[in-house]
Amino acid sequence: MVLRGTKSKYKTGSNKETTPQPSSKMASAVSSQPSTSHKIKPLKIKLNTVDINEESDSDSGNSQTEFQSALFKKFECILQKALKQTSDHITDKLTREIREIGLRTAELEIRVDDIESQTQHYISEFKNLKEENVLLQSRLEDQENKDKRANLQIRGILESVTDVQAYITTLLQELQPGIPMERLEMDRVPKSQCSISCLPGYRKVPSSSIHPCCHSCVLCSYGEISNITDSENCMKCPDHEWPNENRTRCIPKEVEFLSFTDDTLSLVFITFSLLCFGKTLLVLVIFILYQDTPVVKANNKSLSFVLLVSIMLGFLCVFLFLGRPVDVTCLLRQIYFGILFTIAVSSVLAKTIMVCIAFKATKPNSVWRKWIGVKLPTCIVLACSSVQVIICVSWLSISPPFQELDTHSHQEKIIIQCNEGSVIGFYSVLGYMGILAAVSFIIAFFVRTLPDSFNEAKYITFSMLVFCSVWIAMIPAYLSTKGKYTVAVEIFAILISNNGLLYCIFLTKCFIILCRPELNTKVYLHSQRNI
Template sequence: MLKLFLFVIFKLHKYVKRLHYRDQYGRNILFNEQGELPTDIIMFNRMFYPNTANPIRISPVASFKNALQVDEYYQVLQEKITWKNGTIPQARCNEKCPPGYHKAAKNSIHTCCYGCVPCSDGEISNTTDSEICYKCPDDEWPDKDRVKCVLKMYEFLSYRDDPLVLVFLSISLLLCIKTIVIIGIFIYHWETPIVKANNQTVSFILLTSILLSFLCVFLFLGRPVDITCMLRQVSFSIFFSIAVSSVLAKTVTVYIAFKATKPGSSWNRWVTVRLSNSIVFFCSSVQVLICVVWLSVSPPYQEYDMSSYPWKIIIQCNEGTVIGFYSVLGYMGFMAAVSFHLAFMVRTLPDSFNEAKYITFSMLVFCSVWIAMIPAYLSTRGKYMVAVEVFAILTSSAGILGCIFLPKLYILLMKPDLNSRKRMLQKSVS
């Protein structure tokens, strides 16, 4: 069938190329020797009026032999035409999408019409009429115009930029100086009755552990690294355990001393300095063992948190295992609760200097601070999580220091006449 069609066309072509006729404008139309029909390119004006489906064609504007003449005509025409506002109108139904946006299809019958939609969070477009937006790398974030990616801000308790660090440093140094002064005063009055009360060696250990607790705050400040992440939790937990163990030893000493005052009591053999020292050593050793297991199984390490805030990277310490972290807190809380319970029981004993009432207040402050710290710690992120822990360390350590040692300092410095064995025995008898 196809062969037949081609045969007919071939036979008719020699007759068609001899055709000669006039078009509607009276021009002679002839085929050339190649059988082609040379025609001019004619430009018409077309005008659209409202409520009309078809345009009205006006008389021809110009006639051209080829496309090159059309280009030359347009170049001359553009120089002669004066456009309103000096801009050439475009055959568009919307403006081009600027950088920071991408094209989106509209519900329109015209396929050339589209809308401009801002790039999503974390994406940019830096070209006009962009089809899509491009996602920034993990360590970068779009600028405010969403045209380029910039490095994310790093967040941690910086010594250089964060005023909160300056506050913590000032408070920690001030408390360290205060603790050193108290240690010096106690050493100067080492052999006096008020210092000897409830074992001056345990008091010295308690003061030293409180001083080290204030100093370990420096491990929480600055940019964290793997070694500081391990040292900060281990040091604070061990120093605090020694402090709470010392308070527990003092409480047990007061409790046993009260029991031993009864005639024929079997508690007399337990009222020794060795008992207090053994309690401090044993309770602290348990915490050290917990820390060793924690570091052996899953030690804390530095990590970059990129998910909490999309525009910044939080440099923080991962605790390794939550069980280890809450085990050291739970053990300290257990010892503090035991100390509080025993001290509360013997707080009203008729003694010349009953330290139990001050231990009760100190453990009340300690427990209140750390119970309030846990929900605050879990509800914050980034540097503020570290700030909550630092605040808890400073507050609880200062509470123990003030509640237990300020009454003794008052007697040593303001009422030295009460710091004698005779006066203390007279007060006890009365």
């Protein structure tokens, strides 16, 4: 029997191996056996021990190989993950660096292009200055030659003569031997030139029929340039450019419009419009706070609110007329202005009609009493405003306003303005507002002496008089101006007419509400009606 776990040592060659050691009982049993079995049994023990050791070694070798392979796979997985992360990080970093290099390269290319363009510009200017310098030197030499009385012009000298100064000196000594040498001025050779060269900005004009080489220099016409010496013709600048002072190159024309920031007139209009908007808002707040008082009720508070809101928005429409005109602002400015002013004038007209109806309804058994209320003035405002809306929609459908560049009114600048598209549509909007204002004025004028509460008809008469006077005076001023001043005339008319409506209709009412509350009573109201 062989026991695992016991160790023994035996030598095989020079190596030592461990084998199991038999116990004492087994040794005694072995000693009692015959000699033949004694020789055979230890041999079996040794063979079994060798087989067991080989099996254990093979098992341990297999497990060790599996462990090594698993460890290698784990290490390979970790290594691949680390390599992937490292490669992604390097790729991102390289991508960012390549992008930054591309941006820097683009910036450098732009700078190089700018430097090249500036260099070409400086080179062209240097060439022009060099040509001008040569021309000036030639003119200076010609002037000096004319001033010197001893300047000689000798023709017929042979081409074989190389030293002209020595030849002329010898010739003069032969003609007059006694002439002193110091009196001979041979510092320059005279030029055989009929006319001087024409500088850039000038053109050549023939001045003699005998000598075709003789010419005069004439400055280029207004709007034309010449950028070379001895130019025979001048070039016309494009519509958006204009010659410089020397008429040697074309420069961009100045652009003109009512700018928000760079124009003092625009700042004045903005300030005045905001102040008027604030005043109108204050009046509206006063009427809302005191809407139950006799002054506000007697003047149809709903119409007063509509009128104040339309006036307030009318002050804000000034901003559509300022700034660089574009198609959208050109489209909105006239439509917005026309509809708002129509609502305001329609409200005034409704007020005027209600004053007339209220006076006639005071008579006994009057049929006008059924017209007193909110429905009639609302219908009047809606009907009058609807007509203006139809006119505006027709205008926009047929020929809407658009942006226009006027390059012909002024030669030195370009006017950016709004073309009204259809002149008939524009004057139809103004004409309809004028008709409403005229009707309101006529009705208010005829009923101005009626015993009305706080004399509303008289105030409406004054407001419509101011409104009509402003717009009648605006038309010739609008037609006689050009550029940004045309827009300024229209803005001025909007501000003045809105202020006329605000002050003439609401100033006295605010004064009574705030400063004379004793007049804001029903007793005073009935006394005014009975006068």
